[in-house]
Every structure is written in structure tokens, then in C-alpha cells.
Amino acid sequence: MPSSQVQTHTISESRYPWDKLSILLFSIAIILLFWGIGWRAPWPADEPRFAEVAREMVATGQWFFPMRGGELYPDKPPVFFWSIAFFYWMTGNLKISFLLPNAFCGLLTLVLVWDLARRLWDIKTARTALFLLLLAPQFLIQAKNAQIDAMVACWITVSCYCLIRHFFLSPNWRLYHLAWAMMGLGVITKGVGFLPILMFIPMAVYFFPQRHALPKAFSKRAWFGPLVMLAVIAAWLIPLLILTGVNDDPQFQAYRDNILFRQTAERYANSLGHLQPWHYFISSVIPVFWFPLPFMVIAFWKPLRDSWKRYPVVWVLLSWVVLVVVFFSISPGKRGVYVLPALPMLALALSPAVDLLDNKRWLHWLIMTVLTLIGVVLFFGGIAGIAGLEKAVRELEEQTLQAGVMLCITGGIWLATLWYRRTHNAYLTMGGLLAITWLIFASWGYHLLDPNRTPKAIMAEIAHSVGHDSELGLVNFKEQHILFSSQTVTHFSYLAPIAEQERRAWAWLHEAPDRYVLIPDSAKVSCFVMSKGKDMGLAHRRHWMLFEPSSAEPECTPPQSMRKFVTQRPYPW
Incomplete structure (x- = not known):
């Protein structure tokens, strides 16, 4: 726990102009986020369902109750479907509109992480936070898919951004109440939008011994925050209860009961699907999909420890990340995307401690070894596909040859780059390879996979x-x-x-x-x-x-x- 003598909550809210490196990073991010939109149709498991629900909203004019094939879809609230339907209504092109909401949510998440690091520390740290978030594979994977998790992660990030600015920079009650409003929006997007509330636990641990230090940030007005969240939820919930109550069709009552109970508390406490052991996120998800950020915690442990002593906001952020992982680990049902909302705050917390120019020797070779193994798998996987077609195996189609060539070229790029940059900065090498791979996959790969992933x-x-x-x-x-x-x-x-x-x-x-x-x-x-x-x-x-x-x-x-x-x-x- 940080020392109560450290008065870092008085950090000044300094402002910096955009610098060239930040503009370059954001330009790359925008290209990666929007590259490939319109080049593929919705893919299973969730995308076709969500796209069909949005299409029916526009086609029928029934926007309040999500439907698939004219039947109520009772598993998710409507916010994410509204976003796809809005872009479909605007563009008339479902192939474009179903991927746009998460692309914009991903961009907003990046901007908020960058801006908060800039306000808390400096522009160099902001660039580091931005780069770390782009480096973790799970962020772009979800931002380039049409699943709800990227959107709810964005709302949670907005809420955390507002809370941090209010409590650790200058008190801002508009931002404070916006934080609670975004929690409410997150709840009616996917239930778990309330997760920023967990941030009050480490903040209370830090501020309680010095509760006299921030009278403005902890005034009685703070109690209106939960009311704002409830008001946002009520804006959807009250019409839901009224409309389902007056409708004689039993499927509307079943929809109400399922969306309010079975898909929330019951699913969390007694999940029947995606059953995993308690350590699933720690052992299987975070080391892989957040790579290399978890290993940076170890490599930069000493500067990280110094940073949370100097900046208690770092300790609060790291504590919140742990609480989110623990929250999802308690439930028997687990999917890797559940912990995505914690990733932006982890990147932010690491940014003042991580020096991207400091190539920690063991971490450098760990990253290069992992990337080399991936490159070998890509290259020889492509060779196997090409060789299989040359043997005239009847089951292989033309796409198999093209996929083999694509994998072989991608793997070749990886191996050649890794050999050339074997002694250079591993973080930049990984970022560059991931960017090139996304450009290839979101164009050539989409073209090859689309016929096989749709009926x-x-x-x-x-x-x-x-x-x-x-x-x-x-x-x-x-x-x-x-x-x-x-x-x-x-x-x-x-x-x-x-x-x-x-x-x-x-x-x-x-x-x-x-x-x-x-x-x-x-x-x-x-x-x-x-x-x-x-x-x-x-x-x-x-x-x-x-x-x-x-x-x-x-x-x-x-x-x-x-x-x-x-x-x-x-x-x-």
C-alpha cells in the first residue's frame, strides 16, 4: 500500500500539444482499425447474429426489442445492436456498418489512454501507453471484430478516465457524473459495465488515512453518481418493463426475465457454458493475449514499484486490474474476452515505468523467441498447404493454395525481419510485425476466408x-x-x-x-x-x-x- 505521506493527488493537469510521434502512432492505429472494413461479411460465432438483429431493426422499424428472424433475441441488451443498425441506416451497407462501431470504440479507447497518460505525466509517457495498448494482441483482435466486448470495454475506459481525472487531477463534477453515466450505459450494453465501481476500493484504501486532503472531490455531491447510473439504466429498463407488461405474447415476458435475471446474476453465479478453472485468465489468457505486457511487469518491476510509490494512481490502476481479473475468475463461466476491459488500464499503469528504449535482455530474447516460433509456424504451415495441393489431394480447394502462399509470405516476412533485427529493439519489432500481419490478414486473408466462413x-x-x-x-x-x-x-x-x-x-x-x-x-x-x-x-x-x-x-x-x-x-x- 502506498504511503499516506505521498501527496500525488495534487498532480497538475498540464496540457501538451500533439507531437509528431503521437500523430504517427495514431495514424497507424487508424489504418489498422479501419483496414478491411467492407471486405468481409459477418463471421461466426456472434457476428452474423448481431448483424441480423441490426438489419431487422432497420427493416422493421422495431428498434427497442432485438429480434432475429422475427423472434425476440433474449441474450443481450440492445445498445450494441443499435450502433450497428445506426450505421446500417446511415450507409445502407451492412458489410461496412457491422464493423464500424468497434473500430470507433477502439479509437476512442486509444485516445483516452493517451490523453490520460499525457495529463498525469507527460507526452513521452502518453506515447508509451498508446504503444503498449496497441502491442497487446487482444486489443486489435476485438476492435476488428463485431462482438460486444470491445464496446463495453470502451465505456468502462471512459468511466475510468473520468474517475481518474476527477480524483487524481483537479475535481471535475461533470466528468465524475459522466463516469457513472457510462457505467449505466455499460450495464445496458453487457451487464458488467459497473466494473469501474471496483476502483473505489483501492482509492478508499489510499485516501482514507488522508480523507481531509480532497474535500472537493469527496463532497456530498458524490452520492448523486450512483443515481446518474441508475437513471441511464432506467431509461431502458422502465420502457422494457412497461412494454413487456402490457404485451400478451409470452415471449415478451420470457425476454424480460431472461435479460434481467438469467443473463446477469444467474449466468455469473451458475454459468452452464464456457466452464474453466479459476486460474484460466492468469494461466491461459493474459500471458498470451496480453503479451508482452505481463512480462513487462516482471522486467520493469523496480521502476514500476517506484512509480506507484511516487504516483499512487499507478497503484490504484494496478489494484483495479487485479480486482477485475479476480471478479471474472470467481465465476465458473469464463471466456478470454471477459478481461479485455482491464487491458487499457494496465497499459496506462505500466507507461510511467516502462522505457521502450531499454531492451531488457531476457525480455528481448523472450519476445524474439516467441515471434520466431510464430514465424516458423506461419512459414512451414504455408509450405504444407502448398505441398498438399501439389500432391493433388482432392479435398483441397483453390483457397488452400492461396492460403498457403499467404502464410508462407507472411512467415517469410516474419523470419527475415527477425533475423535482420535480432539485436534491435524487440518491442518495435513486434509492433511492426503485428501491423504488417494485420494489413495482410485484413485484406488477403479476408478474401480467402470469407467464402468458407459464410453460407x-x-x-x-x-x-x-x-x-x-x-x-x-x-x-x-x-x-x-x-x-x-x-x-x-x-x-x-x-x-x-x-x-x-x-x-x-x-x-x-x-x-x-x-x-x-x-x-x-x-x-x-x-x-x-x-x-x-x-x-x-x-x-x-x-x-x-x-x-x-x-x-x-x-x-x-x-x-x-x-x-x-x-x-x-x-x-x-
Whole structure:
């Protein structure tokens, strides 16, 4: 714990103009964040679902309740979907709009980390914080995907930024209340937006012995902060309760109960998916996806210890990072992206201690060894792909050759660069290689992977085979089948058991002519003869079979209900 005698909360809020190196770093960041947008479609697991929800918001005008295929989507609040829908409404291009929100959130996160380091210390430290955040792989991975975590991490960063400025620079009540407002926005984005509250624990430990030192920052006005957060949440929650309360459709009550209880406290305390041991983040996620920042903590331990004694804000930030990791480690359900909100504050906390020109010998060779292993895997993985095609293996497609060439070239660049710069600064070498790799992957790689990560070819083949005016029923499907269909699509409740979906599909198939049903070959069906289905191709590791009335069983157990959802020719591309 820092000494109570250190009065570093009186740090002056100095201002510096933009310098050339900061402009260069931000220019590189902008290129990396926005490079590749519009060059690929949404990819599983979450992106097609979120893009379809946003598309339906714009198509139907129903923005309050997220829906996929006309059925309520009860797993997430609507804020992230609103952002995609807004850009889709503005641009009319879903291929561009679904990646824009996180790109802007990533840029805002970088700006806030840079600006806070500049205000707390100096412009050199700000550049270090910016570079460290760009260096950690998880940041760009999430900023270039359409998952909710990058957005909620941005709102949490805004909140932390405001709290730090209020308590460790000059008191600013607008920023203080904005911090709580952003927590509320984070909660209605993905539940865990309240995490900045944990920062009050280390701040209380530090400020309590000297509570007389900051009377302005800790006045009675501080109690209005939680009310601001609750007001933001209530702006969404009260209409939700009213609209679901007056609606007779039970799916709206189920949506309310799921979003308020099952997806929050129940999911945290008794998660049924993504079960991992308590040390999962410490042993498997942070060393890999935050590399090399955790090892910098060890390499620069002495200056880091000196910096938190001199600047208690560093101790507060590091304590908060630990508390966030502990918070997520307690829950049995864990995914690597959960700890992303802590990464920007870790980069900020390390920035006054890390000297990017100080090539710590063991850390230098650790980074160079890890990068060399990655380069070897890329190069020889590409060679294996090319050699496989030369042996005329029938299963390999044209993309395999191109992918092999891409991997071989990328690996060659890595190995040549690492050899040339083997004694040079390892941090800059890693940053440069990651930047080059993202430029290659987000252009050439997107082009190669897009056909294999979407069902576009299968849905086009179905429309060509049976006609665009026919109707298509879906059983045991994924949202991407709706997203890429140029036909009117009917599904039988994503939430219904597969057997019930099949029975409803069988009855629907016989109600009108020119109807077909699409089912994966892995499904255990009793109302359709799998051998009579027409194989439409492979997508998402499964073959998809198309059935017409003649390929169905003559009889089928009647369904419990005929609940179905119809989407009129959704194809947005």
C-alpha cells in the first residue's frame, strides 16, 4: 500500500500539444482499425447474429426489442445492436456498418489512454501507453471484430478516465457524473459495465488515512453518481418493463426475465457454458493475449514499484486490474474476452515505468523467441498447404493454395525481419510485425476466408436450384442462413427443441406448394428421409440437406404448436 505521506493527488493537469510521434502512432492505429472494413461479411460465432438483429431493426422499424428472424433475441441488451443498425441506416451497407462501431470504440479507447497518460505525466509517457495498448494482441483482435466486448470495454475506459481525472487531477463534477453515466450505459450494453465501481476500493484504501486532503472531490455531491447510473439504466429498463407488461405474447415476458435475471446474476453465479478453472485468465489468457505486457511487469518491476510509490494512481490502476481479473475468475463461466476491459488500464499503469528504449535482455530474447516460433509456424504451415495441393489431394480447394502462399509470405516476412533485427529493439519489432500481419490478414486473408466462413454459396445454390420465389424453411439453423438468404425464410423458433422444429417444418412443408426445408445432415430427424435430401454443400463443418415434400416421411408426429417466424427476402448484400 502506498504511503499516506505521498501527496500525488495534487498532480497538475498540464496540457501538451500533439507531437509528431503521437500523430504517427495514431495514424497507424487508424489504418489498422479501419483496414478491411467492407471486405468481409459477418463471421461466426456472434457476428452474423448481431448483424441480423441490426438489419431487422432497420427493416422493421422495431428498434427497442432485438429480434432475429422475427423472434425476440433474449441474450443481450440492445445498445450494441443499435450502433450497428445506426450505421446500417446511415450507409445502407451492412458489410461496412457491422464493423464500424468497434473500430470507433477502439479509437476512442486509444485516445483516452493517451490523453490520460499525457495529463498525469507527460507526452513521452502518453506515447508509451498508446504503444503498449496497441502491442497487446487482444486489443486489435476485438476492435476488428463485431462482438460486444470491445464496446463495453470502451465505456468502462471512459468511466475510468473520468474517475481518474476527477480524483487524481483537479475535481471535475461533470466528468465524475459522466463516469457513472457510462457505467449505466455499460450495464445496458453487457451487464458488467459497473466494473469501474471496483476502483473505489483501492482509492478508499489510499485516501482514507488522508480523507481531509480532497474535500472537493469527496463532497456530498458524490452520492448523486450512483443515481446518474441508475437513471441511464432506467431509461431502458422502465420502457422494457412497461412494454413487456402490457404485451400478451409470452415471449415478451420470457425476454424480460431472461435479460434481467438469467443473463446477469444467474449466468455469473451458475454459468452452464464456457466452464474453466479459476486460474484460466492468469494461466491461459493474459500471458498470451496480453503479451508482452505481463512480462513487462516482471522486467520493469523496480521502476514500476517506484512509480506507484511516487504516483499512487499507478497503484490504484494496478489494484483495479487485479480486482477485475479476480471478479471474472470467481465465476465458473469464463471466456478470454471477459478481461479485455482491464487491458487499457494496465497499459496506462505500466507507461510511467516502462522505457521502450531499454531492451531488457531476457525480455528481448523472450519476445524474439516467441515471434520466431510464430514465424516458423506461419512459414512451414504455408509450405504444407502448398505441398498438399501439389500432391493433388482432392479435398483441397483453390483457397488452400492461396492460403498457403499467404502464410508462407507472411512467415517469410516474419523470419527475415527477425533475423535482420535480432539485436534491435524487440518491442518495435513486434509492433511492426503485428501491423504488417494485420494489413495482410485484413485484406488477403479476408478474401480467402470469407467464402468458407459464410453460407453465401449454399444459399445462392438453393435459390438457383428452386427459384428465388420459393419459400425456405430452416431447422437447427444459424442466423447466417437468414442473413444470406435471397428467399423468404421461415423458421420454427430458434429456442424450440430440434424435434419440435422438425415437426413444425414437416407440417409447414405440406401446407402450400413451392416450399423446401433445409436441415444439417448431423441432425437426428424422424419426419424426413435423410438419404432423399439433396446435398447443397458444406458450411460451418456440416453438410446441409434440402428437402421437398417427396423426400419427407408420409406421416409425422403433430407438433405441440405451429409457432413460426417469417422473414421476407432478407438478403442485404
